[in-house]
Amino acid sequence: MTQNNYLSPILGYLIGAASVVIIFAGLKLAAPIVNLILISFLLAFSISPIQYWLIKKRFAKILAVMITIVLILIGGSGLVSILAVSVAGLIGKLPTYETSLTNLWNAINSFFIKQGIDISGLLSLKEFDPKQVIAFAGNLLGIIL
Numbered sequence: 001m002t003q004n005n006y007l008s009p010i011l012g013y014l015i016g017a018a019s020v021v022i023i024f025a026g027l028k029l030a031a032p033i034v035n036l037i038l039i040s041f042l043l044a045f046s047i048s049p050i051q052y053w054l055i056k057k058r059f060a061k062i063l064a065v066m067i068t069i070v071l072i073l074i075g076g077s078g079l080v081s082i083l084a085v086s087v088a089g090l091i092g093k094l095p096t097y098e099t100s101l102t103n104l105w106n107a108i109n110s111f112f113i114k115q116g117i118d119i120s121g122l123l124s125l126k127e128f129d130p131k132q133v134i135a136f137a138g139n140l141l142g143i144i145l
Helices: 009-029 031-056 061-114 130-144
Strands: none
Touching: 009 031, 031 061, 061 130
């Protein structure tokens, strides 16, 4: 009377696939936390050579850490100021985009009319008002800025 304690190969593959699905579902649920941890590792690995270089140049460890933090703050401030200038420029160009969006909508509408397709019932200019779209984008960018 011997018992076969081995699983069939198909059952093993099914259990492996189920495990992968469970792992991916867990990662999807924990995505905000996992993203923060991965970004932290990325920043730590990209900034640590500065600190190691300063320590190698015989700076005290605490001084090397402080210099690294100051450099990070200066770099972050520079990035934020560049982003603010870009967003301000985008807000200034929004009226141009509004006319372009209106012209594009009219061109699409006339194309479908030439083809004999009436799309006015699908999406009218009431729901897709370029002024409202641009106003929403301007408000959103104003909040960011």
